[in-house]
Amino acid sequence: MDFLTIIQILDSTIRLSTPLLLACLAGLFSERSGVFDIGLEGKMLIAAFFSAAIAAVTGSVWLGLLAGIASSMVLAGLHGLASITFRGNQLISGVAINFLAAGMTVLIAQDWFRQGGRTPSLIGAGRFAPIELPFAGALADVPVLGPIYSELLSGHSILVYFAFAAVPATWWILFRTRFGLRLRAVGENPAAVDTAGVSVVGLRYAAVGIAGILCGIAGAYLATALQAGFVKDMTAGRGFIALAALIFAKWRPWHAMGACLLFGFLQAIALRFQNIDLGGLIIPVQVMDALPYILTVVILAGFVGKAIPPRAGGEPYVKER
Amino acid sequence: MDRMPKWADVVLIPLISLILAAALSALVILGIGEDPVAAVKLMVQGAMGSTYGWGYTLYYATNFMFTGLAVAVAFHARLFNIGGEGQAMLGGLGVALVCLYIPWPHWTLALIGACAGAMLFGAAWAAIPAYLQAKRGSHIVITTIMFNFIAAAVLNYMLVNVMRPQGSMDPASARFPEAVQLPTLHELLLPLGINFSKAAPANVSLILAVLACIVVWALIWRTRLGYEIRAYGHSETGALYAGISPVRITMVAMLISGALAGLMATNNVMGEAERLVLNSTEGAGFIGIAVALMGRSHPFGVFLAAILFGFLYQGGAELALWTTIPRELIVVIQALVILFTGALDNMVRIPLERLFMSMNRKRRNRGEGAPLPERKPTQPSE
Numbered sequence: 001m002d003f004l005t006i007i008q009i010l011d012s013t014i015r016l017s018t019p020l021l022l023a024c025l026a027g028l029f030s031e032r033s034g035v036f037d038i039g040l041e042g043k044m045l046i047a048a049f050f051s052a053a054i055a056a057v058t059g060s061v062w063l064g065l066l067a068g069i070a071s072s073m074v075l076a077g078l079h080g081l082a083s084i085t086f087r088g089n090q091l092i093s094g095v096a097i098n099f100l101a102a103g104m105t106v107l108i109a110q111d112w113f114r115q116g117g118r119t120p121s122l123i124g125a126g127r128f129a130p131i132e133l134p135f136a137g138a139l140a141d142v143p144v145l146g147p148i149y150s151e152l153l154s155g156h157s158i159l160v161y162f163a164f165a166a167v168p169a170t171w172w173i174l175f176r177t178r179f180g181l182r183l184r185a186v187g188e189n190p191a192a193v194d195t196a197g198v199s200v201v202g203l204r205y206a207a208v209g210i211a212g213i214l215c216g217i218a219g220a221y222l223a224t225a226l227q228a229g230f231v232k233d234m235t236a237g238r239g240f241i242a243l244a245a246l247i248f249a250k251w252r253p254w255h256a257m258g259a260c261l262l263f264g265f266l267q268a269i270a271l272r273f274q275n276i277d278l279g280g281l282i283i284p285v286q287v288m289d290a291l292p293y294i295l296t297v298v299i300l301a302g303f304v305g306k307a308i309p310p311r312a313g314g315e316p317y318v319k320e321r
Numbered sequence: 322m323d324r325m326p327k328w329a330d331v332v333l334i335p336l337i338s339l340i341l342a343a344a345l346s347a348l349v350i351l352g353i354g355e356d357p358v359a360a361v362k363l364m365v366q367g368a369m370g371s372t373y374g375w376g377y378t379l380y381y382a383t384n385f386m387f388t389g390l391a392v393a394v395a396f397h398a399r400l401f402n403i404g405g406e407g408q409a410m411l412g413g414l415g416v417a418l419v420c421l422y423i424p425w426p427h428w429t430l431a432l433i434g435a436c437a438g439a440m441l442f443g444a445a446w447a448a449i450p451a452y453l454q455a456k457r458g459s460h461i462v463i464t465t466i467m468f469n470f471i472a473a474a475v476l477n478y479m480l481v482n483v484m485r486p487q488g489s490m491d492p493a494s495a496r497f498p499e500a501v502q503l504p505t506l507h508e509l510l511l512p513l514g515i516n517f518s519k520a521a522p523a524n525v526s527l528i529l530a531v532l533a534c535i536v537v538w539a540l541i542w543r544t545r546l547g548y549e550i551r552a553y554g555h556s557e558t559g560a561l562y563a564g565i566s567p568v569r570i571t572m573v574a575m576l577i578s579g580a581l582a583g584l585m586a587t588n589n590v591m592g593e594a595e596r597l598v599l600n601s602t603e604g605a606g607f608i609g610i611a612v613a614l615m616g617r618s619h620p621f622g623v624f625l626a627a628i629l630f631g632f633l634y635q636g637g638a639e640l641a642l643w644t645t646i647p648r649e650l651i652v653v654i655q656a657l658v659i660l661f662t663g664a665l666d667n668m669v670r671i672p673l674e675r676l677f678m679s680m681n682r683k684r685r686n687r688g689e690g691a692p693l694p695e696r697k698p699t700q701p702s703e
Contacts, residue, residue, distance in 0.1 A: 038466070082664035086671075091401055091462050093664035095610060096656045103652030104349075110647045111353040117647060240466055247463060284482060290474035293467040297449075300459035309460070
């Protein structure tokens, strides 16, 4: 394997990690506030569809992005309504949201575009164009560092840079602001937050709303930057890999980035090579597909440091009288 | 005091939830420019208007009975087994191995062997998440989700690299021998003088599914183990105090759940496809969640809900065939059913409870109904 191949694999690692990272941070906000969210997949999917559909109709990818975020927020609101206001089962609500998105996207796409549940291919301003970092062209010939800068770091869409910038932002919001302190507290001990006179319901809705925005961006990235248009079930389990990454990272932002890069790397490898030959030992491609899930189970089992979720996670808060 | 009569809890709430889901589905159909009344007519005609339609409806219903029961048993122990899909996939692997590599003389023996294989593989796939939940506290929902994906990879590997016949490009196992082919409803009903459609895939495993409903009912409400499972589901601390081991109940409930999900393979793999293909489960494991929620985790409720979903599936296929409404409409209906009967349960329940309480109060004020006995002041209030 030569240097350029490695650069190319790392480059696609970054591309493939981005939707995982955005969805993972979405889950991080939601679950830190005590609302389990297995509907990441569905929110990404509906955002992918609406961003591609609006971008195709209007020709503007930015309007598409807004539409994607808005549709994802609608599902997030539904999740909030079910799990916060009506104190229903958060996991069941998440399952329902995933199915709702899987069905509605195809239904609307078929009715709207009549192309078998896909949107027309996006061209020109309908997609996010790659951004060349300054001097990327001039530095390309510098040995080693040149390709790293011009191939690996430069030339991604703006959403990629946004996703990676969101990591320190998330860390700062959660661990350095009053809002973040309260948000984490509401996921650990909502009664204490309530006693302090802060609205548990308000905080949880805020967290679920942030998750909606981030999932919306993740979906829009899939349909308008990574690929050019929406196809049926295009999230392909990424929401669940993001969930796995969240547990792998033990609900911490910087670790989430590490986990998403690792899982993105596995996807990039699986995409490029079919079966990997390690000196006689052949690793079939299916092992690479299953590895994120296997790693998550191992982490969950507590063999490599225990993953402890936010204590009030999954439980609706009932005010005492 | 009960806030609500029992019949309201068992019948009225699911019914209202179902009506809400149906109303929203009708709006969805209207939204895509089709006529909901015509669509329902077409679905009823397609799913129940002929023995052919019934054959498909019952075939799907058989799948959903197994997966619905699987989810329901776990629900009784307050475990959410989202992994029915993976367990059913592995059950299919078990059935395929039993059917392909053991020379069975007759389908009855083969069915017994296939049941054993399906239950063993399904239960084994549920065993690891169950053990991790019981012993190490790993959240069973997350682990079963992960195991669904791992199951898909295992099946993919087995079909592409191990079980695929030589020279075949298709990722599928070889066709099962003639001897293990299960009789369809056509063959079963012909001696009784009923001419059931030959082309429909409903087969003898429907009877197996109905038997499973009865066995699960007996298990949950008529045995000591079932009592322990329900006690554990109602209150973990209470069960612990009564000497019920949480580890044992978690393991046993999940093993039963996994075995039931695995049994589905006798229908779709052995009865219909007669070979193992990729994605043979077609999401039936997830529909089990909707079925169990709608059936209130009661085997009879699961039976009815499974038939309803069987009807929706076959009716949806007919819709896709004759109109421009895609099959995904069923996925939307399924989502709405899960949403209303599962997650938004309180939205229906709380107003209904208020209604019944105010009705009780009125009746008491008017002095109707059962006259309240004179109470001694020392009697503790209810």
